[in-house]
Amino acid sequence: MAIVKTSSKAAAVNPLKMSQPLGASYAFLGMNHCMPVMHGSQGCTSFGLVLLVRHFREAIPLQTTAMNETTTILGGYENLEKAILNIRERAKPDLIAICSTGLTETKGDDVKGHLELIRQKHPEVRDTALVCVSTPDFVGAFQDGWAKAVTAFVDALIETPPGHDRIQTQINVLPGCHLTPGDLEELREIIMAFGLTPIILPDVSGSLDGHMSDAFSPTTLGGTTLAQAHAMSASAHTLAIGEQMRPCAEALEKKSSVPFTVLPRLTGLAPNDALMTELMRISGVTVPEKYRRQRSQLLDAMLDAHFFIGGKRIVIGAEPDLLFSLAMTMTELGAKITGAVTTTQSPLLASVPAEEVLIGDLEDLEKLAEGCDLIMTHSHGRPASERLGVPLHRVGMPLFDRLGAGNRVTIGYRGTRDFLFEVGNLFLAHPHENTPQTWALPASTLTALATAATAAIHAGNGHD
Amino acid sequence: MSTLTSKIQVVFEEPACGKNLSKSEKERKKGCTKQLAPGAAAGGCAFDGAKIALQPITDVAHLVHGPIACEGNSWDNRHALSSGSATYRTGFTTDINELDVVYGGEKRLYKAVKEIIEKYNPPAVFVYQTCVTALIGDDIEAVCKAAAKKFGKPVIPVNSPGFAGVKNLGNKLGGEALLDYVIGTQEPEYTTPYDINIIGEYNLSGELWQVKPLLDAMGVRVLACLSGDAKYREVAYSHRARAAMMVCSKAMINIARKMEERYQIPYFEGSFYGIGDMSDSLREIARLLVMRGAPDDILARTEKLIAAEEARAWASIEPYKARLKGKKVLLITGGVKSWSVVAALQEAGMEIVGTSVKKSTKEDKARIKEIMGDEAHMLDDMRPREMYQMLKDARADIMLSGGRSQFVALKAKMPWLDINQERHHAYAGYAGMVKLIEEIDKTISNPVWEQVRSKAPWE
Ligand code: SF4
Numbered sequence: 001m002a003i004v005k006t007s008s009k010a011a012a013v014n015p016l017k018m019s020q021p022l023g024a025s026y027a028f029l030g031m032n033h034c035m036p037v038m039h040g041s042q043g044c045t046s047f048g049l050v051l052l053v054r055h056f057r058e059a060i061p062l063q064t065t066a067m068n069e070t071t072t073i074l075g076g077y078e079n080l081e082k083a084i085l086n087i088r089e090r091a092k093p094d095l096i097a098i099c100s101t102g103l104t105e106t107k108g109d110d111v112k113g114h115l116e117l118i119r120q121k122h123p124e125v126r127d128t129a130l131v132c133v134s135t136p137d138f139v140g141a142f143q144d145g146w147a148k149a150v151t152a153f154v155d156a157l158i159e160t161p162p163g164h165d166r167i168q169t170q171i172n173v174l175p176g177c178h179l180t181p182g183d184l185e186e187l188r189e190i191i192m193a194f195g196l197t198p199i200i201l202p203d204v205s206g207s208l209d210g211h212m213s214d215a216f217s218p219t220t221l222g223g224t225t226l227a228q229a230h231a232m233s234a235s236a237h238t239l240a241i242g243e244q245m246r247p248c249a250e251a252l253e254k255k256s257s258v259p260f261t262v263l264p265r266l267t268g269l270a271p272n273d274a275l276m277t278e279l280m281r282i283s284g285v286t287v288p289e290k291y292r293r294q295r296s297q298l299l300d301a302m303l304d305a306h307f308f309i310g311g312k313r314i315v316i317g318a319e320p321d322l323l324f325s326l327a328m329t330m331t332e333l334g335a336k337i338t339g340a341v342t343t344t345q346s347p348l349l350a351s352v353p354a355e356e357v358l359i360g361d362l363e364d365l366e367k368l369a370e371g372c373d374l375i376m377t378h379s380h381g382r383p384a385s386e387r388l389g390v391p392l393h394r395v396g397m398p399l400f401d402r403l404g405a406g407n408r409v410t411i412g413y414r415g416t417r418d419f420l421f422e423v424g425n426l427f428l429a430h431p432h433e434n435t436p437q438t439w440a441l442p443a444s445t446l447t448a449l450a451t452a453a454t455a456a457i458h459a460g461n462g463h464d
Numbered sequence: 465m466s467t468l469t470s471k472i473q474v475v476f477e478e479p480a481c482g483k484n485l486s487k488s489e490k491e492r493k494k495g496c497t498k499q500l501a502p503g504a505a506a507g508g509c510a511f512d513g514a515k516i517a518l519q520p521i522t523d524v525a526h527l528v529h530g531p532i533a534c535e536g537n538s539w540d541n542r543h544a545l546s547s548g549s550a551t552y553r554t555g556f557t558t559d560i561n562e563l564d565v566v567y568g569g570e571k572r573l574y575k576a577v578k579e580i581i582e583k584y585n586p587p588a589v590f591v592y593q594t595c596v597t598a599l600i601g602d603d604i605e606a607v608c609k610a611a612a613k614k615f616g617k618p619v620i621p622v623n624s625p626g627f628a629g630v631k632n633l634g635n636k637l638g639g640e641a642l643l644d645y646v647i648g649t650q651e652p653e654y655t656t657p658y659d660i661n662i663i664g665e666y667n668l669s670g671e672l673w674q675v676k677p678l679l680d681a682m683g684v685r686v687l688a689c690l691s692g693d694a695k696y697r698e699v700a701y702s703h704r705a706r707a708a709m710m711v712c713s714k715a716m717i718n719i720a721r722k723m724e725e726r727y728q729i730p731y732f733e734g735s736f737y738g739i740g741d742m743s744d745s746l747r748e749i750a751r752l753l754v755m756r757g758a759p760d761d762i763l764a765r766t767e768k769l770i771a772a773e774e775a776r777a778w779a780s781i782e783p784y785k786a787r788l789k790g791k792k793v794l795l796i797t798g799g800v801k802s803w804s805v806v807a808a809l810q811e812a813g814m815e816i817v818g819t820s821v822k823k824s825t826k827e828d829k830a831r832i833k834e835i836m837g838d839e840a841h842m843l844d845d846m847r848p849r850e851m852y853q854m855l856k857d858a859r860a861d862i863m864l865s866g867g868r869s870q871f872v873a874l875k876a877k878m879p880w881l882d883i884n885q886e887r888h889h890a891y892a893g894y895a896g897m898v899k900l901i902e903e904i905d906k907t908i909s910n911p912v913w914e915q916v917r918s919k920a921p922w923e
Contacts, residue, residue, distance in 0.1 A: 042506075103595040380555075
């Protein structure tokens with residue numbers, strides 16, 4: 001049980017947090033033939049683009065309504081209209097997904113209303129789905145933006161009542177933003193092994209898994225199609241991965257009465273046992289041999305890794321769902337979480353296995369990390385790790401100094417196994433070698449000794 | 465906001481800008497910022513531009529006043545290098561919340577400056593304005609003034625909110641902040657007849673260090689670089705330089721011109737890219753210094769240095785010439801002046817099949833035309849789809865561009881080299897040009913291309 005605190009500083013130093021619109025845009029990227037748009041000034045889009053490109057090393061479609069001071073004050077209707085017409089003409093997407101920014105929220109632009117007007121004024125735009133979500137920069141963080149965007153998809157795209165009867169072998173997956181494209185690929189494979197067909201919303205494994213295609217596209221290539229999104233109301237069940245996805249799953253249930261389960265995490269032994277149990281229950285199929293084997297491999301890996309992870313003091317800086325997942329998994333191997341820093345509120349924070357969870361920045365993390373054995377955070381943790389001489393295990397986003405950030409897999413039995421090996425190897429690579437000084441006597445003993453010696457001399461003098 | 469508006473007018477009316485002079489009165493009033501096309505725009509905001517221009521000052525704290533988007537999504541994402549302090553790489557932001565938006569963020573800003581001075585004690589704090597805080601009317605000038613007085617340290621307002629315009633405007637507004645608050649506020653320990661300023665050089669990937677040894681050899685001292693690898697105090701006493709070189713396009717022309725006006729420091733516009741351009745720049749530096757009274761033996765010294773270094777560069781390029789002869793290059797640049805790179809590539813025997821002139825001035829275009837002959841090769845605004853097709857059809861062997869378009873090339877399975885802001889290699893001076901040729905050769909001749917283009921066994 002952790003106490004949740006918010007940093008009281010006026011200045012954030014070395015931010016851990018990224019903005020809501022960026023999280024929403026990332027969710028948009030998981031839709032097929034989509035053009036994500038930030039409704040704001042062009043700089044926000046430019047920064048977001050650079051960040052995502054550096055992380056995924058992929059082309060990122062992301063547009064802006066290019067607001068300036070005057071258009072902001074007059075209201076953003078015209079720019080939205082122009083943006084939509086321009087994008088439709090140039091990129092011909094199936095879907096234009098729009099998130100607001102701090103600028104347009106401060107002005108109070110009614111994007112939903114604007115979109116209504118645009119649809120009326122330009123009937124030809126009907127061939128393009130329009131979705132919008134409100135994501136001011138000065139509220140929440142990346143993970144909140146992602147969840148809001150997915151909820152917006154559920155509200156706008158899911159067909160009710162379903163076009164046909166429930167399909168007993170079809171299930172919905174609402175993944176949190178802490179799952180990589182690689183994780184989603186793994187999860188899809190697991191689900192399909194039970195004879196089920198998953199619809200993942202949004203599915204960044206289709207668009208950001210780093211594949212070569214034969215054509216050039218100005219929009220996303222791969223991801224959830226509109227048809228798939230429509231069909232989600234006919235699924236037998238919804239799996240929400242991460243607490244952040246609970247509101248989305250609730251919205252989906254409300255709209256289409258598809259029941260749901262929230263799986264807070266998919267890294268670790270118990271959470272994957274829970275996943276298997278759930279899939280068995282939904283499909284009526286027993287656990288395939290492949291996963292029985294993988295489970296026993298994980299057990300072996302846990303035994304190998306606990307020697308190195310057990311007793312270690314680990315400090316983590318990550319968004320709530322990722323923080324929870326990492327902290328639980330490490331604690332289950334005997335490590336102690338001596339510092340936990342996160343970006344935004346979440347009901348999950350109280351259950352993080354640490355004394356305290358701080359909503360703060362990397363300066364806070366660096367302070368907590370003094371004398372610890374391992375830091376886990378995104379690539380910006382590198383300077384702190386160097387200053388403190390503490391190894392860094394990179395997690396979350398952005399990871400700009402590693403290849404294959406989108407293909408890392410840490411879920412499932414197999415992904416957990418590989419994750420434990422990676423962390424264990426870090427400790428093996430930074431062993432605490434003993435030196436002649438390791439067991440040097442402390443100052444207190446030495447002073448005690450010195451005082452005793454003086455006393456003895458004095459005593460000796462007295463005898464004289 | 466009225467101070468900002470008038471500032472922008474001042475910057476737009478830049479008399480030394482050739483592009484500006486060729487415009488009508490009405491066009492000029494509109495400024496260099498075209499109304500951006502919603503849904504079809506790319507590029508950074510004015511805040512981004514100001515940060516690019518000033519963040520290379522290494523020992524000060526750069527504090528961004530605004531919501532998390534502006535700094536949280538972008539900090540420490542450039543490669544301006546420092547030979548000393550690393551303070552400039554620390555991300556400071558007020559990260560304002562909903563309450564600040566309602567009640568104003570000035571108090572938080574003031575407190576933030578205080579915290580930073582107490583914890584990090586930098587020689588100065590630069591405070592950057594952003595869209596939301598500008599919209600709600602936070603007066604950063606007033607807060608900076610109060611904080612500077614209270615804490616006895618320069619606190620510099622950089623009034624360049626993103627929505628004021630594009631990156632280029634931000635470069636200039638950043639420059640204005642230096643002119644208004646920093647330049648001329650301190651004195652150097654001593655001066656020499658060989659003191660120069662370099663303006664508009666950001667030391668990306670250490671490019672300044674490719675040039676500095678040459679200047680050292682000439683006996684020239686860089687009094688201040690604006691702003692690559694600069695210390696605050698160097699910028700503050702840069703008004704004592706004898707001459708200045710303005711690097712790279714028109715990004716900081718306002719600084720160069722106003723320093724000439726205020727402190728009689730003559731400047732010239734030059735480039736460190738390309739062997740010929742590098743030599744011209746060294747000659748011009750020597751000439752200007754002599755004109756300002758430096759002993760004229762520096763001229764002969766410079767010629768000797770140029771002869772030796774040019775010969776060395778050519779000798780290093782020689783082995784590549786045969787391999788690169790006739791290779792077709794598609795050059796899409798933003799920050800780096802196209803024509804200087806064009807000349808350099810031609811020096812190595814390559815053919816330029818196209819270059820972007822989106823951000824080039826009229827003179828630039830004239831110059832490119834002079835060098836390349838055929839205007840048809842100038843591409844005003846190439847869409848990614850067209851670039852892709854051009855590469856796919858093998859009308860080019862390699863694309864040199866900024867990171868934004870790299871995937872256009874890679875997905876077309878064509879070699880690509882980064883020559884913009886985020887690049888990791890330094891391409892300035894003689895050493896840099898050799899490096900560029902080396903990199904092009906390394907990229908084009910990599911065996912990976914043949915493999916990725918081969919068909920799968922089932923195709
Ligand atoms: S456009 Fe405005 S809000 Fe967006 S990053 Fe630039 S300054 Fe910040």
